Amino acid sequence: MQIKPSNYQFPLNPHPQRKLLHSCSHVYSSFNKQETAPNSRRLPFIRKKKLLSDLSTWGIGGPANYFVQVFNQTQLVSAVRYCDEQSMRYIILGKGSNCLFDDMGFDGCVILNRIEFLEKIEDGVYRVGSGYPFNRLGFVCANEGFSGLEFAGGVPGTVGGAAYMNAGANGQETADTIDSVEIITNEGKSRMLKRRELNFGYRSSPFQEMKDLASITAVTFRLKFSRTAREMQQEYLARRWRTQPLAQRSAGSVFRNPISMGFSAAELIEQAGLKGLKIGGAMVSNKHANFFINCGSATSQDMLELIGRVKDAVNQKFGVELKEEILYIHPS
Numbered sequence: 001m002q003i004k005p006s007n008y009q010f011p012l013n014p015h016p017q018r019k020l021l022h023s024c025s026h027v028y029s030s031f032n033k034q035e036t037a038p039n040s041r042r043l044p045f046i047r048k049k050k051l052l053s054d055l056s057t058w059g060i061g062g063p064a065n066y067f068v069q070v071f072n073q074t075q076l077v078s079a080v081r082y083c084d085e086q087s088m089r090y091i092i093l094g095k096g097s098n099c100l101f102d103d104m105g106f107d108g109c110v111i112l113n114r115i116e117f118l119e120k121i122e123d124g125v126y127r128v129g130s131g132y133p134f135n136r137l138g139f140v141c142a143n144e145g146f147s148g149l150e151f152a153g154g155v156p157g158t159v160g161g162a163a164y165m166n167a168g169a170n171g172q173e174t175a176d177t178i179d180s181v182e183i184i185t186n187e188g189k190s191r192m193l194k195r196r197e198l199n200f201g202y203r204s205s206p207f208q209e210m211k212d213l214a215s216i217t218a219v220t221f222r223l224k225f226s227r228t229a230r231e232m233q234q235e236y237l238a239r240r241w242r243t244q245p246l247a248q249r250s251a252g253s254v255f256r257n258p259i260s261m262g263f264s265a266a267e268l269i270e271q272a273g274l275k276g277l278k279i280g281g282a283m284v285s286n287k288h289a290n291f292f293i294n295c296g297s298a299t300s301q302d303m304l305e306l307i308g309r310v311k312d313a314v315n316q317k318f319g320v321e322l323k324e325e326i327l328y329i330h331p332s
């Protein structure tokens with residue numbers, strides 16, 4: 001059975017409003033001097049050549065119509081402004097560890113976040129660029145004897161992606177360590193949000209619903225001293241290697257756990273007998289049932305179909321409707 005992206009029930013972009021900005025002169029009147037200065041044309045946009053398969057951990061995806069890397073907030077604002085001028089959809093991409101691109105590519109602009117600074121504000125307090133690798137942050141903090149982000153050690157995303165998804169593992173969550181988050185809005189304004197203003201949940205953050213969000217630009221984490229942080233981090237990483245197919249191309253957990261019902265998605269998928277189920281080049285991992293593998297030649301259609309089949313089978317057997325954790329980036 002062919003499942004077309006257009007009729008497949010999938011959580012597309014949770015806030016599409018910010019993806020197609022309507023060109024209007026007042027929008028950027030709120031840019032401050034420093035932010036209006038950059039000339040977006042100086043950014044090296046690449047047209048139609050950048051393959052999204054190279055930018056996603058799944059290794060799936062056709063070309064982006066426009067692609068640009070940004071290394072600081074000024075460039076990011078400039079890129080967003082350019083998209084606005086062109087009335088073009090855009091996405092902010094971190095390490096591509098939680099998204100499924102389509103083989104048709106993406107008809108807008110992919111802005112690759114390379115804002116990678118790390119500042120130590122005081123003992124245990126780190127201000128980190130949103131493009132900084134989350135796993136590297138996990139190692140740095142644990143090595144310096146601070147606890148809270150030990151789980152991040154093996155997580156393949158960026159700091160921005162982790163705040164956006166409220167990434168978590170081993171009973172720890174990104175939100176527990178956040179002190180504040182810096183964002184830029186569609187209008188190019190910088191804003192700092194303190195932790196108390198932000199309501200996080202299991203794999204959910206207020207950023208997923210924030211209509212005027214252009215991008216998270218930096219996150220400040222506040223951690224506690226711990227003599228065992230390094231040991232814990234190594235233990236978590238070893239467990240991850242034991243239980244997850246890290247040597248294969250995946251996007252981590254495909255489904256959220258239906259926690260309110262007290263199940264884990266992996267258990268349900270395994271008990272429905274779906275481990276090893278293969279469609280084209282896409283396969284349910286034999287090592288961890290909530291990881292779907294690109295065996296080398298998977299297309300986005302293969303992956304969408306596999307996701308659909310697993311959802312249907314689990315629903316039929318257990319009456320549980322699994323919800324995707326990954327984001328499908330529709331081509332147009």
Ligand SMILES: NC(=O)C1=CN([C@@H]2O[C@H](COP(=O)(O)OP(=O)(O)OC[C@H]3O[C@@H](n4cnc5c(N)ncnc54)[C@H](OP(=O)(O)O)[C@@H]3O)[C@@H](O)[C@H]2O)C=CC1
Pocket residue numbers: 013014015091092093094095096097098099113130131134154155156157158159160161162163164165166167168169207214215216217251252253327
């Ligand atoms: N626990 C685990 O083992 C694993 C966890 N993960 C988690 O998945 C997440 C993926 O991170 P990453 O690979 O960087 O994300 P991706 O590059 O996969 O981006 C996915 C989406 O996240 C949003 N996003 C990413 N960065 C930003 C930002 N700076 N500001 C606003 N929105 C942003 C965008 O949503 P939109 O399109 O709506 O703009 C983007 O399309 C992380 O939380 C990672 O920790 C992933 C794999 C395994």
Ligand SMILES: C=C(O[C@H]1[C@H](O)[C@@H](CO)O[C@H](OP(=O)(O)OP(=O)(O)OC[C@H]2O[C@@H](n3ccc(=O)[nH]c3=O)[C@H](O)[C@@H]2O)[C@@H]1NC(C)=O)C(=O)O
Pocket residue numbers: 168169170171243251252253254255256257264265266267268270286287288289290325
């Ligand atoms: C990989 C991700 O995060 C992971 C995170 O790494 C791990 C480790 O803490 O815990 C979550 O997985 P998970 O709930 O599947 O955790 P696991 O401990 O591996 O498994 C839970 C339960 O399912 C069972 N299980 C697991 C795999 C499997 O093939 N079959 C099975 O029955 C396990 O025996 C266990 O009883 C996160 N996933 C979600 C959706 O919450 C991700 O978000 O992308």
